Amino acid sequence: MNGAADPRRRVPRTDVLLADPRLAAAEATVGRARLKAVLGAAQDRVRRGEIAPEEVVPVTLAALPETAAGLRPVLNATGVVLHTNLGRAPLSAAAVDAVVAAAGHTDVELDLRTGRRARRGRGALAALAAAVPAAGGVHVVNNGAAALALAATALTAVRQTGGAAGLGDGPAGREIVVSRGELVEIGDGFRLPDLLASTGATLREVGTTNRTALADYAAAVGPGTAFVLKVHPSNFVVRGFTAAVPVDELVTLGVPVVVDIGSGLLAPDPLLPDEPDAASALRAGAALVTASGDKLLGGPQAGLLLGDAELVELLRRHPLARALRVDKLTLAALEATLTGPETPTWRALRTTPAALRLRTERLRDQLAAAGLRAEVVPHDAVVGGGGAPEVTLDSWALALPEEYAEPLRLGDPPVLGRLERGRLLLDLRCVPVDRDEAVRAAVARVPRGRRES
Ligand SMILES: *Cc1c(COP(=O)(O)O)cnc(C)c1O
Secondary structure: OOOOHHHHHOOOOOOHHHHHHHHHHHHHHHOOOHHHHHHHHHHHHHHOOOHHHHHHHHHHHHOOOOOOOOOOEEOOOOOEEEHHHHOOOOOOOOHHHHHHHHHHOOOOOOOOOOOEEEOOHHHHHHHHHHHHHOOOOOEEEEEHHHHHHHHHHHOOOOOOOOOOOOOOOOOOEEEEEEEEHHOOOOOOOEHHHHHHOOOOOOEEEEEOEEEOOHHHHHHHHHHHEEEEEEEEEOOOOOOOOOOOOOOOHHHHOOOEEEEEEEEOOOOOOOOOOOOOOOHHHHHHOOOEEEEOOOOOOOOOOEEEEEOHHHHHHHHHHHHHHHHHHOOOHHHHHHHHHHOOEEEEEEEHHHOOHHHHHHHHHHHEEEEEEEEOOEEEEEEEEEEEEOOEEEEEEEEEEEEEEEHHHHHHHOOOOOOOOOOOOOEEEEEHHHHHHHHHHHHHHHHHHHHHHHHOO
């Protein structure tokens, strides 16, 4: 073989390539190891004669991820507002700014005026307390499940006498009294009763799947009771011959009532009349409310604990609380979510069908101009994330052949839609308005062959 024509001899050297300013800049973003791996693959392609030596740098740059993390931003065109597989709530721009600002060294636990240690996350806690005046105390942990685990652990532990309000001086109670209709699985095989039992607490189940009465609770409550737990069955609905006991009746039992509201509405929302909220539960007499930060609140993953000041302090001081502590990034995002402008989740829930129809028709018309025919069809969007299972949000979608699903999912950015009866539906409800163009471009980029198959 002629040496000059042998592609293997023309492979650019790694040290020369790494000195290229474009690759040096990429190395600062993705790190040396990942850059070298991608670069090595491009060099191999030169060896095999697939690309020219001059193409190594552009090919490498095109194959590199945008950040050093594998998580990729995607466009959620599923019409599912809180999609667990897509990270539930997207953060607001204000929350993202707060996260970036807190990412380096920050005064998370320092009072800059005095130079002394300060309460960790005081800004986020103050914002949460201000948002729910009915709460005497507030605390934040890793997620909703952690909030419940902390409550179950701390409140069923052997109690000091004269302890927190409502706990009384009686013998230590290790039992959690809960309705059989509220023993829910929250997803991915995780079940709340298992979570509670894993803390060492004893579950005392009362009532039946469809009906539980105050008398059922009353018969079970006794000296062994730590608290009555009310769980919002957030991802399903029992219909027909049903009965459940509201919080304001449970509090007449004389033991603390802990309410897991799930979705994290802090106050009632007329859009979601069946979703429980923290303020109402506390006003009804709940001793403690637990909730998630990244569902309807629209913030970062977090577990919110709100309620009786002494009880919250008991939880905050419990050794397990340290293991469930949130980081500065979560605290920053939570505070910005609570005090900043409306969240993307809030906006997605309130976007009107008329506005969505206009955006979708514009998308259709732009694609038609490029020779691509698609239909605009009515669509039912949903809240998702284990919330408001009965609520559908009137929406619109662009209907494409289902063959579009894979190339759009594998594109850059990936666009996720919903497959329904042989069609791919793209619902713009959860797509930020300024990303409609990115959706259009992604659809237009799908190769013709895929479109016609
Ligand atoms: C979502 C949910 C949880 C779990 O909260 P995470 O933040 O996902 O840990 C617990 N209880 C209810 C009722 C929920 O809806």
